[in-house]
Amino acid sequence: MSGTINDFSIHVATVNGSGSQTANTTLMRAIFQMGVPVSGKNLFPSNIAGLPTWFTIRVSDRGYLARRRANDVLVAMNPETSVEDIQAMGPGSVIVLNEGLPTPAIPSDRTVYKIPFQKLVEPLVPDAKFRKLVVNMVYVGVVASIVGIDPDEVERALQAQLGRKPKALETNLAAVRAGMEYAARNLGSSPFRVERRDRTAGKILIEGNDAAALGAMFGGITFLSWYPITPSSSLAEALQGYLERYRRDPKTGRATFGIIQAEDEIAAIGMVLGASWCGARAMTTTSGPGLSLMTEFTGYSYYAEIPAVIWDIQRVGPSTGLPTRTSQADLLSVAFLSHGDTKHVILLPATVEDCYEYGMESFDLAERLQAPVFVLSDLDLGMNVWMSDPFRYPEKPWDRGKVLTAADLTRIGKFERYRDVDGDGIPYRTLPGTDHPLAGCFTRGSGHDERAKYTENAETYARVMDRLAKKYETARTLVPPPVVERARGAEIGILAFGTSHWAVLEARDLLTPQGLETSYLLLKAIPFSKEVRAFLESHDRVYVVEQNRDGQMAALLKMEYPALATKLRSVLHYDGLPIDAQTIVDQIKNREREGVLAR
Amino acid sequence: MSTVESNGDKNRIGLTLNEYKGAKSTLCPGCGHDAITGSIIQAAFEAGIAPHRVAKLSGIGCSSKTPAYFLGRSHGFNAVHGRMPSIATGVFVANHGLTMLGVSGDGDTASIGLGQFLHLVRRNVPLVHIVENNGVYGLTKGQFSATADVGSKAKSGRVNELMPIDVCALAIELGCGFVARSFSGDPKQLRPILRAAFSHRGTAVIDVISPCVTFNNHEGSTKSYLNVKEHDAPLHDITFVPHYENIEVDYPPGETREVTLHDGSRITLRKLEEDYDPGDALRALEVIHRGRQEDKFVTGILYLDPDKDSLDADLHLVDEPLATLPLERVRPPKKVLDEVMSSLMTGGA
Numbered sequence: 001m002s003g004t005i006n007d008f009s010i011h012v013a014t015v016n017g018s019g020s021q022t023a024n025t026t027l028m029r030a031i032f033q034m035g036v037p038v039s040g041k042n043l044f045p046s047n048i049a050g051l052p053t054w055f056t057i058r059v060s061d062r063g064y065l066a067r068r069r070a071n072d073v074l075v076a077m078n079p080e081t082s083v084e085d086i087q088a089m090g091p092g093s094v095i096v097l098n099e100g101l102p103t104p105a106i107p108s109d110r111t112v113y114k115i116p117f118q119k120l121v122e123p124l125v126p127d128a129k130f131r132k133l134v135v136n137m138v139y140v141g142v143v144a145s146i147v148g149i150d151p152d153e154v155e156r157a158l159q160a161q162l163g164r165k166p167k168a169l170e171t172n173l174a175a176v177r178a179g180m181e182y183a184a185r186n187l188g189s190s191p192f193r194v195e196r197r198d199r200t201a202g203k204i205l206i207e208g209n210d211a212a213a214l215g216a217m218f219g220g221i222t223f224l225s226w227y228p229i230t231p232s233s234s235l236a237e238a239l240q241g242y243l244e245r246y247r248r249d250p251k252t253g254r255a256t257f258g259i260i261q262a263e264d265e266i267a268a269i270g271m272v273l274g275a276s277w278c279g280a281r282a283m284t285t286t287s288g289p290g291l292s293l294m295t296e297f298t299g300y301s302y303y304a305e306i307p308a309v310i311w312d313i314q315r316v317g318p319s320t321g322l323p324t325r326t327s328q329a330d331l332l333s334v335a336f337l338s339h340g341d342t343k344h345v346i347l348l349p350a351t352v353e354d355c356y357e358y359g360m361e362s363f364d365l366a367e368r369l370q371a372p373v374f375v376l377s378d379l380d381l382g383m384n385v386w387m388s389d390p391f392r393y394p395e396k397p398w399d400r401g402k403v404l405t406a407a408d409l410t411r412i413g414k415f416e417r418y419r420d421v422d423g424d425g426i427p428y429r430t431l432p433g434t435d436h437p438l439a440g441c442f443t444r445g446s447g448h449d450e451r452a453k454y455t456e457n458a459e460t461y462a463r464v465m466d467r468l469a470k471k472y473e474t475a476r477t478l479v480p481p482p483v484v485e486r487a488r489g490a491e492i493g494i495l496a497f498g499t500s501h502w503a504v505l506e507a508r509d510l511l512t513p514q515g516l517e518t519s520y521l522l523l524k525a526i527p528f529s530k531e532v533r534a535f536l537e538s539h540d541r542v543y544v545v546e547q548n549r550d551g552q553m554a555a556l557l558k559m560e561y562p563a564l565a566t567k568l569r570s571v572l573h574y575d576g577l578p579i580d581a582q583t584i585v586d587q588i589k590n591r592e593r594e595g596v597l598a599r
Numbered sequence: 600m601s602t603v604e605s606n607g608d609k610n611r612i613g614l615t616l617n618e619y620k621g622a623k624s625t626l627c628p629g630c631g632h633d634a635i636t637g638s639i640i641q642a643a644f645e646a647g648i649a650p651h652r653v654a655k656l657s658g659i660g661c662s663s664k665t666p667a668y669f670l671g672r673s674h675g676f677n678a679v680h681g682r683m684p685s686i687a688t689g690v691f692v693a694n695h696g697l698t699m700l701g702v703s704g705d706g707d708t709a710s711i712g713l714g715q716f717l718h719l720v721r722r723n724v725p726l727v728h729i730v731e732n733n734g735v736y737g738l739t740k741g742q743f744s745a746t747a748d749v750g751s752k753a754k755s756g757r758v759n760e761l762m763p764i765d766v767c768a769l770a771i772e773l774g775c776g777f778v779a780r781s782f783s784g785d786p787k788q789l790r791p792i793l794r795a796a797f798s799h800r801g802t803a804v805i806d807v808i809s810p811c812v813t814f815n816n817h818e819g820s821t822k823s824y825l826n827v828k829e830h831d832a833p834l835h836d837i838t839f840v841p842h843y844e845n846i847e848v849d850y851p852p853g854e855t856r857e858v859t860l861h862d863g864s865r866i867t868l869r870k871l872e873e874d875y876d877p878g879d880a881l882r883a884l885e886v887i888h889r890g891r892q893e894d895k896f897v898t899g900i901l902y903l904d905p906d907k908d909s910l911d912a913d914l915h916l917v918d919e920p921l922a923t924l925p926l927e928r929v930r931p932p933k934k935v936l937d938e939v940m941s942s943l944m945t946g947g948a
Contacts, residue, residue, distance in 0.1 A: 029945060032945060032946050033945055033946065035946065157945075160945065199946075202944060202946065203946045204940055204943035204944050204946075205943055205945065205946075214936070214939060218930055218931065218936065219930075220926060220929035220930050221929070222693065222921040222922065222924065222929060223689065223693055242939075246931045246935050247929070247931065248915070249917075253915050254918075255914060255915050255917065256921065256924055256929050257921065258692035258693075258914050258916060258921060260692065260722075263714060263715070263718040264714070266685065266715075267684070267688070267714075267718065268685075269685075270678070270679075270682045270684075270685025270686050270688075270689065270715070271685045271689035271692070272689060273678075273685075273689060274685065274687060274689025274690040274693070275689035275692055275693035275921075276689070276693075277674075277676060277686075277689070277690065277693075278654075278689070278690050278693035278697070278920070278922045279693065279694070279920075279923055280689075280693035280694075280921050296679050297679060390940040390943075390944065391936065391940060393933040393936050393937075394930070398926055430674075431674075431922060431923070432654045432673075432674035432690070432694065432697055433651065433652060433694055433696065433920065433922075435649075436651070439651060439672075439674070440650065440671065440672040440673050440674055440675075441674055441675070442655075442666070442667055442674075442675035442677065443674070443675060443676045443677065444675075444676075444677040445678070445679060446677070454667070
């Protein structure tokens with residue numbers, strides 16, 4: 001097989017808790033430093049130590065960041081999984097194998113390098129306990145050598161991670177060098193090579209949860225309450241880190257934020273509502289099971305009209321499901337979360353940049369709409385590292401919505417909490433502590449009229465519900481619009497949201513040369529803005545790509561546009577791994593072929 | 600019951616008693632909760648609390664409706680069932696200048712809301728947490744709650760066999776700095792307790808036995824008016840002296856104990872049958888347990904620790920309410936973003 005430059009995947013199989021994260025990050029960063037776009041996908045178990053874990057680094061000159069189904073270079077370090085890991089490798093692949101691991105029969109068109117990792121690391125690390133952690137650095141050296149990663153870049157990448165621990169740095173560098181030297185002496189070079197480019201200059205590498213945390217900080221968050229749950233904890237913890245660093249006065253030690261690790265997710269959302277009711281910019285972050293617990297308070301937030309920002313970093317359900325795998329299957333439950341008639345505003349980040357932007361925008365929307373605003377991220381986006389352009393400092397100030405001060409009340413001379421004064425379905429509110437005799441207001445989840453008085457009156461109830469529906473129509477005009485890319489004359493449209501975006505980008509490039517030209521709509525929010533209908537109307541067939549079993553986005557579209565329902569087809573992926581381009585290509589081609597046969 | 604009821608009488612901030620009232624109660628005539636509402640109105644009026652500085656909070660149930668019936672000018676938050684404590688926690692962090700007055704019931708606090716209640720106490724969120732305790736679910740027509748006493752008979756004839764949850768004992772166990780029990784029919788005792796609670800910095804748990812006239816006032820119910828009156832065992836007579844009044848209470852030596860609260864107000868406890876030290880948590884738990892064994896409702900200030908730090912000290916918040924900080928205080932400058940971005944920018948050219 002001929003050589004492949006800057007277009008392959010490295011798959012590393014290790015044991016959880018063995019310190020492989022530093023090794024894998026070093027490899028990934030070294031390639032990034034060479035100017036070549038990379039993405040890393042961490043496939044980890046719900047476990048602290050002992051279970052199998054995998055890390056896949058995709059090297060792509062063209063900047064494709066989605067998961068690839070097949071891998072080209074395997075590093076097999078885990079005896080529990082080595083047989084299966086090796087069996088999954090295709091013809092032409094390269095297998096770096098820890099000597100002594102169980103193996104299946106390996107066809108001769110795979111290149112196998114058996115490495116005596118233990119022997120290489122033993123002289124470097126006398127203590128057996130540390131040896132286990134350092135051994136991974138040897139494969140960094142081996143891989144760097146056979147795919148041609150500049151040793152200086154490996155050193156720089158390692159320094160960036162261990163620079164503060166000189167002793168650890170020294171030992172790990174020695175291990176890397178041992179791997180490189182062994183490979184140079186004993187192994188050839190692989191057909192998969194990294195060559196220097198200039199495609200990562202000025203770019204950043206960041207996890208979606210980290211990006212979201214930055215957004216929340218620059219959005220002016222003042223209150224966070226949360227309950228630990230994978231894969232959302234890293235958002236809360238990143239945010240805590242940033243706030244401690246940048247929002248606590250170094251002289252006085254006083255903070256302009258409050259963070260509470262709540263006793264459960266019911267309390268977490270309750271605290272958000274209490275804080276938002278007082279006027280704080282408050283948010284919580286959770287995942288599926290936590291979301292289920294937040295159901296009742298979400299309905300309260302909707303009906304009593306209290307802002308709330310709720311990040312859902314989706315994982316695989318139902319129930320505990322696969323807590324460390326990714327999914328887009330919370331969509332329908334979030335869209336209508338609560339008993340009674342409710343429908344919610346949802347932001348759908350596809351990129352780390354979106355996470356940052358929505359970290360800010362979610363507060364503006366929640367306060368403008370006086371409603372819960374959900375941000376539906378997922379494990380793939382939240383917990384994996386993504387390449388991105390650097391984030392922009394916000395140019396706009398902030399939108400704190402319709403809040404009446406004491407001076408406003410004096411000027412107006414009256415206050416009715418739930419009156420639709422402006423005709424947009426959004427009423428005015430006052431904050432507790434406002435020093436004016438008219439400011440007081442009794443907030444309740446039970447039936448209320450325009451003056452916030454208790455009522456069970458039939459007409460009043462219906463009137464309030466109609467106004468809330470009107471407010472949802474206003475939201476349609478405020479949420480971020482979709483990004484539409486039209487291909488001239490294309491009959492086929494693809495509609496996707498969230499992380500499916502990356503696989504769609506690649507799939508379209510694969511479909512075009514096969515005669516399947518596609519337009520694309522990347523949905524950024526619910527409720528759907530007018531561009532969505534226009535997109536459906538202007539295409540003959542629209543493939544809705546999503547990472548769930550039941551075609552949840554397609555279902556929402558069919559509810560909203562029943563007359564266009566027959567145009568919709570689903571491309572589905574729901575095994576817990578991030579969706580890949582080939583899945584989309586295969587499903588679209590199959591359906592198109594069926595269509596031709598039917599005609 | 601009131602001492603300054605006559606219209607026109609104004610308190611120290613120039614408001615009349617009427618300005619502390621709320622909407623008309625919709626509870627059953629004779630409900631213990633309405634008496635507590637009266638005590639709250641009176642205590643807030645006497646204390647001269649500015650209504651706009653008060654956040655009234657509640658959960659769900661008969662008790663939780665009552666914040667609509669007092670302090671009509673204040674903001675109120677009638678939350679979902681059992682979750683008032685989480686609302687209070689959020690309110691406090693957002694605006695720690697507010698006085699938070701919470702009303703809950705025995706179902707709301709001891710059944711569905713027990714978890715949140717305990718965590719509220721554990722965090723020492725400054726909330727006056729009144730439990731209007733009648734041992735029964737009123738709005739759903741007479742089921743037992745988790746505070747029903749062993750052997751108490753429901754209107755349906757069923758007898759409760761399960762141990763009651765004692766919210767005061769739990770609060771003491773978790774280090775709550777202000778724990779009291781009272782009786783809705785004893786405003787003379789309840790009022791100074793409420794006023795002292797307003798001055799306390801931290802969670803103040805006040806369990807008020809409040810008979811349900813409709814579903815739990817019959818013979819065989821331990822929380823009927825008659826039974827509570829007969830078995831009420833006050834620990835002491837309570838006098839509250841606010842920090843802005845310079846009154847010396849004159850009792851014979853050895854008869855009283857005095858505790859000074861954080862704001863300088865004083866609580867004077869005059870002994871009745873025996874001396875009682877409200878600073879002794881073990882003694883408080885003993886009194887509660889012995890009272891239960893002897894079928895007595897021990898009332899009064901069971902436990903006091905006025906110096907415990909509340910949540911804001913733990914969070915080291917700025918003095919101003921977080922809720923209304925201006926943008927420049929909460930959005931770091933561009934150089935911070937630039938700094939973070941450049942630390943993430945390791946790509947090669």
